Amino acid sequence: RIYEEGRESIPEHLYLFETDVEICLIGGSCKSPTERFWNGNSMIYILQKARHNEESGLMEESKAEDAIYASELLPKESSGPVALSVRRAKQLISLFTMVQNPNMTHLKISELVVLPPLWIRCDGSDPEHTCWLGAEPLKAGNKITGINFYMVTCDGPTADKTCFANLEELKMAHKMKHHSSIVMTKGFAQYELIRAAAIEDTIVESESNIYVDITWNTVDKILETPPLISAATLNITLESGDPRSPVYQLYRELQFLLALAEGLKTGVTEWPEPIESESAVELVQEFLTDLKKKLDGYCISGNSNETEKIKCDTAAVDSSIKSIFSERGDLDFAEQLWCKMRSVSSYQELIECFTLIIKSLERGEIQPWIHQGSSSLLSKLIQQSYHGKIEVVSLSGITPIQMLLEIGLDKMKKDYVSFFIGQELATLTYLDYFISTSVDLHEQVHRVQKLHHMLEIMVSCTVLLQFKHENLFPLTQICMKYYKENPLNEKHVFQLPIRPAVVKKFYQNDHPEIWKVDISSGHGQKEVKTTWQISTNPPVEHITSNNIGLFSDSTVNGSSEERMYFITMAKCSQVHFT
Numbered sequence: 282r283i284y285e286e287g288r289e290s291i292p293e294h295l296y297l298f299e300t301d302v303e304i305c306l307i308g309g310s311c312k313s314p315t316e317r318f319w320n321g322n323s324m325i326y327i328l329q330k331a332r333h334n335e336e337s338g339l340m341e342e343s344k345a346e347d348a349i350y351a352s353e354l355l356p357k358e359s360s361g362p363v364a365l366s367v368r369r370a371k372q373l374i375s376l377f378t379m380v381q382n383p384n385m386t387h388l389k390i391s392e393l394v395v396l397p398p399l400w401i402r403c404d405g406s407d408p409e410h411t412c413w414l415g416a417e418p419l420k421a422g423n424k425i426t427g428i429n430f431y432m433v434t435c436d437g438p439t440a441d442k443t444c445f446a447n448l449e450e451l452k453m454a455h456k457m458k459h460h461s462s463i464v465m466t467k468g469f470a471q472y473e474l475i476r477a478a479a480i481e482d483t484i485v486e487s488e489s490n491i492y493v494d495i496t497w498n499t500v501d502k503i504l505e506t507p508p509l510i511s512a513a514t515l516n517i518t519l520e521s522g523d524p525r526s527p528v529y530q531l532y533r534e535l536q537f538l539l540a541l542a543e544g545l546k547t548g549v550t551e552w553p554e555p556i557e558s559e560s561a562v563e564l565v566q567e568f569l570t571d572l573k574k575k576l577d578g579y580c581i582s583g584n585s586n587e588t589e590k591i592k593c594d595t596a597a598v599d600s601s602i603k604s605i606f607s608e609r610g611d612l613d614f615a616e617q618l619w620c621k622m623r624s625v626s627s628y629q630e631l632i633e634c635f636t637l638i639i640k641s642l643e644r645g646e647i648q649p650w651i652h653q654g655s656s657s658l659l660s661k662l663i664q665q666s667y668h669g670k671i672e673v674v675s676l677s678g679i680t681p682i683q684m685l686l687e688i689g690l691d692k693m694k695k696d697y698v699s700f701f702i703g704q705e706l707a708t709l710t711y712l713d714y715f716i717s718t719s720v721d722l723h724e725q726v727h728r729v730q731k732l733h734h735m736l737e738i739m740v741s742c743t744v745l746l747q748f749k750h751e752n753l754f755p756l757t758q759i760c761m762k763y764y765k766e767n768p769l770n771e772k773h774v775f776q777l778p779i780r781p782a783v784v785k786k787f788y789q790n791d792h793p794e795i796w797k798v799d800i801s802s803g804h805g806q807k808e809v810k811t812t813w814q815i816s817t818n819p820p821v822e823h824i825t826s827n828n829i830g831l832f833s834d835s836t837v838n839g840s841s842e843e844r845m846y847f848i849t850m851a852k853c854s855q856v857h858f859t
Contacts, residue, residue, distance in 0.1 A: 284396055287324060302365065302373065303331045306397070315400050315413060317797070317820060318433050318812055318851040328373060328401040329823065330363040364404035364823040370414045373401055374430070381418050381425055382858055395420050400431075402823045409434045412821045412849075419806045419855070426806075427857035435820055438845035445848070446813050448503050452800055455811045458854070461802035466500040470507050471795040472788035474515075474746060488520040488772065491745065492794065493784055500798045503813075506789060507781060515777040515784070517756075521737045528733075528740050531696065535733050537623050538693060541686040542726040545679055552626045564621040565634045572614075572647045609699050614649030615659055616692040622685060631681045639674060642666040652695070656718055657687035683722070690725055697732040705750065706739065706757040714765050731764040734771060746784060752777070792844050794818070812851035820849045 283296055283306055291308040298304055305327045307313060313325060365373075377399050379385050398417035405412050415431030436444070452464050475491040497511035507513075522532050537553055544550025612620070618638065625631045641647045642662060651663050658674070665671040674680065694716045701707040715728045738760060742748040748756075756777045763773065797814035814820065 283326070284394065291324070297331055298328075301331050301369070303329050305329070314822065315415065315433075317795075317814065318413065318849075319398075319400075319415060319417075319431060321398060321417065324397045326397055326399045327362075328365065328370075328399065330365045330402070332363060362402055362823045364402040364412070367403045367405070367407040367411050367414070370401040370403045370411075374399070374414050374416050377416050378428055378856075381416075381428060383425055384858055393425065395423065395425055402821070405435065405824055410436055412824050413851075419857075426859050427855055429809075429853055429855055431851065431853045433821075433849065433851045435824060435847055435849045437847040438817075439848070440845045445503055445815070446850075448500065448798065451798070451811060451813055455800045455802065455809075458811075458852075459802055459809045461809075464800050464802045466498070467799045467801070468495075468497045468500040468505070468507060468511075469795070469797045469799070470495045470793045472791055473794050474784060474787045475741075488518065489523065489741075490516075490518045491741070492516050493779070493781075493788065495781055503798070504793075504796055504815075509780075509782050509785065511781050513779050513781045513784070515756075515779045517738060517742070517775045517777070518772060519734070519738050519741055520771050521734055523737075526737060526740065527744060528736060531693075531736070532733065534623060534689075534693065535730065538686065538689045538726060538729070541682055541689065542723055544682050545686060546723065548679070550628065550682060552628075554626075559624070561622050561624040561626070561630055562633050562637070564624060565618065565637055568617065568621055569637060569641050569647060572649065573641070609696060611652075612692070613651045614647075614663065615651055615655065615657065615688040616695070618659075619685070619688045619692045623689075625685070628681070631685060632676050635676055635681050635684060639671070639676075642671055645669065652691075655691050657691055658684050659688055660691075686722060686726075690722070690729065693729055694732075697729070697736060700736060700739075701757065704739075704753065706754055707761065711761065715761075727769060730769050734769065735760045735764065738775065746787065748783075752779065752783060797849075807855070809853050809855060810851075811853070812849075814849040814851075815846035816849065817844070817846060820847055 283304060287306045287308075291306055291311075296304040306324060307327060308324050313319070313321075314327065315325070377396070380388065380390065381393070381396060383393055395418050398415060400413055400415040403411045403414055409432075411432060412435045413431065413433035415429075415433075417429040417431070418425050419427040419429060448466075452466070455464055456462065471492055471494050473490065473492045475489060493513055493515050495507040495511045495513045497507050521535075523529065526532065533553075540551055540553060622631070622634055625634065638659075639662065643666075645666070648667065649663055651660050658680075662671045662674065698709065698712055698716060701712060702709060715732050717728070718725065720728075735757065739748075739753055739757065742753065742756065756775070759777060760775055763775065767773070793815075795814065795816045797812055799810055799812050801808055801810040803809050
């Protein structure tokens with residue numbers, strides 16, 4: 282019944298079976314919890330313990346203490362999936378196999394339907410510590426010819442390498458179990474690069490992660506370093522706002538922009554802490570006074586001391602990145618004002634700043650230069666001042682906030698465009714979506730956030746991994762394609778195919794987060810596989826360990842003696858019905 286309902290659309294809800302089992306149907310396009318041990322791409326059933334059983338409180342007195350102990354082993358929030366006992370899982374596998382076996386005629390099944398593979402979460406309560414049991418029907422056309430059984434076991438974590446398998450023994454065991462004379466081996470390793478490349482003793486809580494997945498054929502020994510002819514994929518998840526980032530000041534600038542946009546939407550603006558020691562009114566007054574002395578026009582390159590004075594905080598970048606991202610040298614009047622007014626700490630101060638500016642324009646005391654193409658209200662007033670008359674602007678309500686937001690948007694868009702075009706990572710046409718003024722201000726701000734996230738990714742890859750243009754360019758295209766079709770998502774994993782040689786120096790002396798070998802024989806539906814894997818994290822989400830705390834403490838510095846691994850083994854066997 283679940284399969285029939287799922288053929289039209291994958292149901293989001295769970296189904297209950299015999300009061301104690303939850304059944305979930307997962308589509309082939311969704312991330313499978315068994316992907317490390319099974320490479321099928323069809324829809325699958327996931328079976329797990331029904332949660333209401335735990336929460337109902339209906340238990341025998343004699344089991345009360347055991348139930349309390351079990352609850353202590355579960356995560357405190359207890360929001361994840363719960364495993365079934367291995368005994369119950371084997372019973373369910375047997376039932377599934379019986380109804381798929383065409384020889385079970387006494388069941389009187391009128392029409393035998395080939396069901397999707399079945400995977401059951403197990404609690405590891407048996408001596409082998411089984412964490413998954415699986416069954417996959419084999420078919421020829423619409424006829425079921427047999428079934429593949431899978432068993433995944435897990436031990437650890439342990440730092441004892443004598444517990445690790447011997448490759449030749451694994452291969453021999455596979456040959457004996459499956460009566461095969463020839464086996465193929467395939468390796469996989471995952472290394473965390475952001476930790477390997479990070480500065481020592483600078484641990485910052487962050488969701489950021491850069492790691493590389495490497496696959497290769499023909500494995501010679503357990504834990505071997507992947508050869509340079511391997512296929513590698515870089516996986517990048519980056520959270521903006523790391524104080525160590527060379528573009529952190531630009532991030533703070535963006536945060537002020539977001540505060541203004543939120544104030545425009547809600548009517549309540551949370552003014553950030555001032556960046557400068559001087560007040561915004563004082564900074565703007567000094568700036569206007571200086572411009573009054575230059576009635577013949579403003580030139581940013583006219584005085585080197587003044588040039589340094591008007592530069593934004595974004596110029597305070599790390600020396601290693603100055604050639605990549607530095608403050609533009611062509612800031613116009615409105616952009617320089619934005620740099621001064623980022624110190625605004627109240628609505629009243631904002632009004633005072635714009636009052637000073639508008640009065641100077643009305644009196645003709647300044648004739649500032651601005652970039653062409655700006656549609657901000659302040660730019661219009663400046664253009665009108667060239668002709669000696671400007672319209673009256675009421676500095677009340679949300680108008681002053683919108684005026685400041687507009688000039689900030691213009692300035693930051695140009696900053697990002699300058700970077701991507703200057704580094705030859707994108708053309709102006711390709712960037713048009715991100716800087717378009719044909720959408721409302723809030724959508725413009727959202728797209729600027731996307732630009733900043735992409736900038737952080739490029740700068741991090743340049744600083745941490747020393748990426749050159751040949752890698753930054755395709756990465757930029759991948760990021761831009763994603764952000765033209767999706768909202769801002771700093772948890773998204775951007776994937777870039779890469780040559781292992783580009784990042785080898787960051788992992789060659791490091792320990793993998795995951796290392797596994799697949800040993801296989803046979804072809805097509807007769808292919809059987811044995812997988813041996815180590816991982817620093819638990820390989821399944823429904824198994825917890827009271828040693829997790831030790832693992833977390835011991836891997837901060839990546840010490841080779843203390844690195845602890847979970848050891849996982851996946852085996853399969855085939856039964857043929859005909």
